[in-house]
Amino acid sequence: MGEKPIDHIELKLPAKAEYVGVVRLTVSGIASRAGYSYDDIEDLKIAVAEACTNVVDHAYQDSGLIGIGCSLYTDKMVIVVADNGQSFDLEKLKEGLGPVDGTKPIGELEEGGLGLFLIDSLMDKVEINGKAGVAIVMTKFLQRDEVEQNADGVPAPTNAQKQ
Structure with a gap:
């Protein structure tokens, strides 16, 4: 079948706003342990908080x-945020996804649309499944050290350049 995870962690919490921070901290700790950069951890925390807030609100x-x-x-x-509450029309939701119109004031964006757009922009892959409740599946790839070391765009000197 598919690739088997190294580790799998599950939580079940009341769908209340006061528990969203618990999820953010948990995901942050897991991502830190896995070697994600500070920026990627921040992206993960925002995306998971948005997904949890959607569950709390809807x-x-x-x-x-x-x-x-x-x-x-x-x-x-891979992070899955799921509920077994009221589902929504996935096809209608997919029609609503896409780039945010930068010419419209933020107040004119449809409720919930900005959260899903934000999740999609912060994560590398996002899937939504609405067969039994709603599940948002978010994937963030781990960037290796060689990318981080040269993040400023200046290549590291080679041995020939050091002499």
């Missing part, structure tokens, strides 16, 4: 749970 009439799964692979982390 999934349940009364109360319910947010399910979070983090799967670590050698080259990526």
Whole structure:
């Protein structure tokens, strides 16, 4: 089948705003342990908070749970944020996805549209499954050290250049 994760962590928390910070801190700790850069960890925290906030705001009439799964692979982390509350029309949602019109004032953006756009822009891959509740599957690839070392665009000197 598919590639097997090195580690898999799961959480189930009440779908309440006060628990979104717990998810952010948990994902931050997992990403730090996996070797993600500060900037990538910040992106992960924002994306997972947006996904959890969507569950808190839209999934349940009364109360319910947010399910979070983090799967670590050698080259990526896959985070699933899921609910089993009210579903929505995926095709209609897909029609609404796309670039945000920069000419419109931010107040004119549709509710919820900016959160999904933000998640999509921060993560490397985003999938939404709405068969039983809603699950947002977010993937962030791990950038290796050689990219970080030359982040300023200046190549490291070779042995010939040092002499």
